[in-house]
Amino acid sequence: MQSENTAALLHNNESRTRPNMSGGGTTGALLYAVSAAVLGMLQFGFNTGVINAPRTFIENFIRDQYSATANVSLIFSIIVSIFAVGGMIGCPLASWLAEKLGRKKALFINAIIGVGGAVLMGFSQLAGSVEMLIIGRFIIGVNCGFATTASPTYVSEVAPLRLRGAFGTVNQLAVAFGMVGAQILGIDVILGSDEGWPWLLGLAILPSALQCLMLPFAPESPRFLLLAAHDEQKARIALTKIRGTSEINDEINDMHVEDHAAKQEEKFTISDLFRFSHLRKPLFIGIVMHLSQQLGGINAVLYYSQTIFVSAGLAEEVARSATIGVGSMLFIMALVSIPLIDRLGRRTLQLVGLGGMTVFSILMTVALFTKANSTMSIFAVIFTFLYVAFFGVGPSSIPWMILSELFNQGARSAAVSVGALVNWFANFVVGLTFIPMSDALGDYVFLPYTALLILFFIFTYFKLPETKNKTIEEVTALFK
Structure with missing residues (x-):
């Protein structure tokens, strides 16, 4: 996103x-x-x-x-x-x-x-x-x-x-x-x-x-x-x-x-990022962070939340009104996350965000599966809002922040360009595939995103260094 x-x-x-x-x-x-x-x-x-x-x-x-x-x-x-x-x-x-x-x-x-x-x-x-x-x-x-x-x-x-x-x-x-x-x-x-x-x-x-x-x-x-x-x-x-x-x-x-x-400073091109191991490692981390932002399914919600709410059993008019809550939740979390980034750190917020998205994508699937119960239709909307809220905690902004903090100035522009391209491409994949996936998987459409979220959480836990209060020299030294 x-x-x-x-x-x-x-x-x-x-x-x-x-x-x-x-x-x-x-x-x-x-x-x-x-x-x-x-x-x-x-x-x-x-x-x-x-x-x-x-x-x-x-x-x-x-x-x-x-x-x-x-x-x-x-x-x-x-x-x-x-x-x-x-x-x-x-x-x-x-x-x-x-x-x-x-x-x-x-x-x-x-x-x-x-x-x-x-x-x-x-x-x-x-x-x-x-x-x-x-x-x-x-x-x-x-x-x-x-x-x-x-x-x-x-x-x-x-x-x-x-x-x-x-x-x-x-x-x-x-x-x-x-x-x-x-x-x-x-x-x-x-x-x-x-x-x-x-x-x-x-x-x-x-x-x-x-x-x-x-x-x-x-x-x-x-x-x-x-x-x-x-x-x-x-x-x-x-x-x-x-x-x-x-x-x-x-x-x-x-x-x-x-x-x-x-x-x-020595200047590095995009091809240099893949040639040198001390640049390739942080680039791979940055790419995975960008993929975690998109392939966790957030744009499936942003593009198709009305479809999701209708699938959960809401009338179309009610579902259209409920979509307002999705954007509102992102707006609120943008305000909430601002003071937290420097206080709690990038790695912590990314893990909390991915973990929360994983939990609530599972609960969304349960709610969709049991939608015959009208109460679960309401919970499907609530779980969707909370899924979006945890996205706003970390994965919304940290992937864009992290590449600028993993590279020194000579390589940063090329790395950020790669990250942007990966992000938009993953955005395209999610937008194109969600409806066919929904037709094929029905109420289980979020399970592939859940599986990817789990993998992204594990990767982040073991590979992403904390960059809070570290200079560029201290961060880049980790990869040399």
Whole structure:
């Protein structure tokens, strides 16, 4: 699910080994810049949650366009999962454009891409084209994959060091807020209908259109202007505006020091990560952490919770309302987990999260199996909420954090790129296979996820080192 805090976490981690940059506080220009950027993360959350409630109506649309022999469930699975294929393309595209054109211009281009995807989805029913819906969903996936890389990078670079962690969490909160908004809009009395679902999907135009209006007035990243564009005058102007003060010399100097230190480090490519054993080991750990986030089944719940609740015996109208609780639980746990990460440690929270998900995936299976009892239908919903809650404890954010803490600066960018690609690919696999698995396994559909969760828990227990309060040198030394 969420690649939302990669760059922010990267910079938080670097702060343990860099000089102290000048403080700075919250200003109107800073809040404006962050708001413009995190609209991309809200878009990601919205389009993750929006496809859940209108499944029945979209399937009706597919039947109307194709012959009676069409595999409607498979086509719907493609509509869901093509989003992740777009995400796999959007992530590296964001890294490339952000370095070539700057953070702000890259975000603006991505906003235009988002508008295009939303228009295609919104007009697909009017055009009578399922293909148009699939292409629109793919393009909005590119937009969201792009946002999960570019938005946290921009936010982390404009935020003052002492507030960088707090502003980094805004990305995760925006994702959860977008998801809840999509689920609320998908209920029957709003846009959950045969006539309303194109409007529901088309509302994705709003975050991107608002970004198009806001970004031209937002400052460029001072870090990009200084270190990539080599324009210190513009960097000073931008930083003065963001900080609300002309006393920025210390921060400018610290950027120069950090850049000089980075240039002294040996650079590693993606292929180097697989060639050298001291890099291969932490990479494998990071990859498994990303797989544990996705193959534990969380996106099966985020994409198909209404289907799960209907299978548990709830009426469709009630099930659509219950899906709101899924996004709400993620939002609450995003708030709860923020102070726990540095207090309890990454390894502990990952183990607690995976362990809780394992327990409640088993209980969800029991509830689905005994759904003839109306009480168990209620428990199926409760167990699903608790499953999502434990996901929010650790597996939601720690896989993105851990790669930035297992590698030094010379290898970190390549490692994070591999992690993002693995995450989006696993997202695609879950989105594509859940409905066929559900048809084949029925009430036992979560057992494969349970088995994988157990394996991920065992792997984490024996292989994942604790990185809390450790410097990069201390962590990397473990693998040499």
